[in-house]
Amino acid sequence: MAATESTKDRLHGTLDALVLKTLSWGPRHGYAVARWLEDTTQNAIQIEEGSLYPALYRMERKGWIEAEWGTSELGRKAKFYKLTTRGKRQLKLETTEWAEFAQAVSVVLVPTA
Amino acid sequence: MAATESTKDRLHGTLDALVLKTLSWGPRHGYAVARWLEDTTQNAIQIEEGSLYPALYRMERKGWIEAEWGTSELGRKAKFYKLTTRGKRQLKLETTEWAEFAQAVSVVLVPTA
DNA sequence: GCGGGATACTTAGACTGTCAAGGTATTAAA
DNA sequence: TTTAATACCTTGACAGTCTAAGTATCCCGC
Secondary structure (H helix, E strand, O other): OOOHHHHHHOOOOOOHHHHHHHHHOOOOEEHHHHHHHHHHHHOOOOOOOOHHHHHHHHHHOOOOEEEEEEOOOOOEEEEEEEEEEEHHHHHHHHHHHHHHHHHHHHHHHHOOO | OOOOOOHHHHHOOOOOHHHHHHHHHEEEEEEHHHHHHHHHOOOOOOOOOHHHHHHHHHHHHOOOOOOEEEEEEOOEEEEEEOOOOHOOOOOOHHHHHHHHHHHHHHHOOOOOO
């Protein structure tokens, strides 16, 4: 509700890159990934759990990340994900693509120049 | 194929703004909208017809644009769309949202600053 | 005058990724 | 003992994109 209805749609095809980038700072469990993204973007980006966990499984299947059970900072059971080599490559690729796409959209939407 | 598979996904929730913006320069028919966007972005943004026309119908239903049959520059029957007042408002809104979203994503992906 | 290519619109169907909303379990605080 | 925060998981719905196929017109070259 807070963010406008359509804001969510924009995550399409970008969520993966955001999660990969978050993990590039070191292993984290899912919940922490979501918190970190919200904090870092001052809630501009909010990730629903129903989007996050499926995304993590997806990326694990693709070999971009690896999971391992551990203990969270607060002493709770948690699954820690870490970036693989392929994940790093993928992150690099998606970052470039995002930059190009964002640039193109900006050219259209804000052409005042 | 040319653009990576995920590039397309990024259009999600952005296509409307792009089309509205295109029409803000004056009425155009669908085909011309697609051409203009491709030209302006040097093919970084490619719009499939199966996405474009449904998007136009959707926005017409929402009252953001209005259609009128006319004749194209090449003397062919074509449906010209023009922005309504509500469409202009919507464009403004989506432009702002896009800027915020893109900013947030950039903060995450390119934090080197 | 005939075929091919660009123009221009339409629609059906599949797919994918996000979301909402529910659930489990543990821990700490109230 | 009840509440809230942490942490994970799952189901089902939905929306918007894509692929792919079709219609029709017009122009050009041969």
